[in-house]
Amino acid sequence: MSSTMRAAVAAVVLACTAPIVLAQGSTEKGIEQYRQALKEGNPAELWEARGEDLWKRKRGPKNVSLEQCDLGQGPGVVRGAYAHLPRYFADTDKVQDAESRLVTCMVTLQGFKEEDAKKNPFSAPGRHSDMEALTSYVAAESKGMKLNAPLAHPKEREAFELGDYLFHRRAGPHDYSCSTCHAESGKRIRLQELPALTDPGEAQKVFTTWPAYRVSQGSVRTMQHRLYDCYWQMRHPQLDFASDTATALMVYMAKFANGGEVHAPALKR
Amino acid sequence: MKTTMLAVAGLTIMAGCAATTQLTENERQTRAEAMLKAGFSKGNKAMAERVVQQDETQALCSKYPESVPEAIASRIQESQQATIRYPASGNLMGDWRQGEKIAQDGWGMRFTDMGSPNRPMGGNCYACHQLAPDELSYGTLGPSLYQFGKARGYTDEVRRYVYGKVYNAKATNACSNMPRFGHNGILTEQQIKDVVALLMDPASPVNR
Structure with missing residues (x-):
């Protein structure tokens, strides 16, 4: 781990100083090397264990564990559950992703109040998030499996249609939508490559990597955070954690990402 | 066997149709808009209002994400052209050094940096465009603007085009991805002039 981390740090230094002397292509190669180095020792493992x-x-x-939580594959089945989310749940009559489903289990099984279960979805310096840890564990239990979000139930199909609408909806002082950045292949913001999320090849590669340990933030971040962060950058207000908007957008993206192998929790810039 | 196959085929066709047309366009819009509004319940109120309420250009461009019909595009461009306010002095050129700072700066209008009278907002041009050759960390969502003025000529006409483009990009390209910096109050008149200078001053590094 430590030699991997050293190599990673060296790669970061390289990536940061390289642009001065190297052409664009080499910079991207440097960043790719850095990602490869980091893959060998992903700090997300600590989140998975926690x-x-x-x-x-x-x-x-109620002083009970989550071991009877139904993530869609039956009570207590964690293996493979993340690869089949988001999906419709009859007990809540809602389409849910991993995080909103964990909230449901914390409320129904453990007796937490909903607002308490939703209180701390994203960590901050000096403040752990149980949700980030739980989601990392659940996602890791689907590693190597093909994403197969069902999109068959009428509510799942409705979520897809609403997600489609929201993905292309332009608003705010900058006229941004999700599709401003994520509709075309081969584009970048500064040096950050932007995946075209409606392209199955690209969606399969990236959608399946959340949650991920983000080096720049020193923490695991989940798909809920990814959407919150995109809306922040889009000059939209704070997106509520576990909102239906988030679920609809995830269902929309999952349709294109289906078939991709789950590599979460991955490691990112 | 035959009837089973027919039944399966029938179900498949039904499912296929339902999958593409489950909600009418109106239902989809009404539900998605309500959903979006509900999802910003804890967010900044003024910001949420501005996002929930699309203007006509945003609504039309959202409706036709692939390509907007020509007649609608002309209507948008006409209405947006009418919003452009050129400087009363007639002078469109500011200071390219300030323009470079504005092009580098992405500050403002997010819920963590809402704006302040003491801190002008950035234009963040480099997020999407190549400009001065020394800056290699540039995005590619927009075209490269390197040597913009040198290639097009340092004329009044081109300066006016650039000022208008930065002020309201939808005046010349109906559903452009580019924000309407002047129209939506992101950049001030002086800041837009500085950005024009970054592109149009022969001394600017963009034209080196």
Whole structure:
């Protein structure tokens, strides 16, 4: 791990200083090398371990674990669950992603109040997020499996249609929509490549990498955070955690990403 | 067997049709708009209002994400052209050094940097465009603007075009991805002039 991290740090230094002397293509190659180096020792493993512990530990007003939580594959089945989300759940009569489903289980099984279960979805310096850890654990249990979000139930299909609408909806002082940045292949913001999320080849590669450890933020970030962060950059207001908007956008993206192998939690800039 | 196959085929066709046309356009819009509004319940109120309420250009460009019909495009361009306010002095050129700072700066209008009377907002041009050759960290969502003035000529006409483009990009390209910096109050008149100078001053590094 430490030699990997050293190599990674060297790669970061390289990536940061390279633009002065190297042409654009070489810069991108340097960043790719840095990503490869980091893959060998992903700090997200610490989140996965903490998440597994949280999953198995008796918590909440009812003092029970999450081990009977139904993530879509039956109570207690974590293996493969993330690869089949978002999906429709009859008990809530809603389409849910991993994070909103974890909230449901924390409320129904452990007796947390919904607002408490939703209180701390994203960590900050000096403040861990249990949700980030739990999501890392759940996602890791689908590593190597093909994403197969169902999109068959009428509510799943409706979520897709609403997600399609929201993905292309331009608004705010800058007229931005998701598609401003994510509709065309081969584009960048500064040096950051932008995936075309309606292109199956590209969506399969990136959608399946969240949650991910983000080096620039020193933390695992989830898909809910990715959407929140995009809306921030789009000059939109704070997107509520586990909102239907987030779920609809995820269902929309999952349709194109289906078939891609789950590599979460991955490692990113 | 035959009837089973027919039934399966029938179901497949039904499912296929339902998958593409489950909601009418009106239903889809009404539900998605309500959903979006509900999803910003904890966000800044003024920001949420501005986002929930699209203007006509935004609504039309959202409706035709692939390509906007020609008649609608002309209507948008006409209405947006009418919003452009050129400087009363007639002078469209500011200071390219300030323009470079504005082009580098992405500050403003996010919920963590809402704006302040003491801190002008940035234009963030480099996020999408290549400009001065020394800056290699540039985006490619927009075309390269390197040698913009040198290639087109340092004329009044081109300066006026650039000022208008930065002020309201939808006046010349109906559903451009580019923000309307003047029209939407992101950049001030002086800042836009500085950006014009960055592109149009022969001394600017963009034209080296």
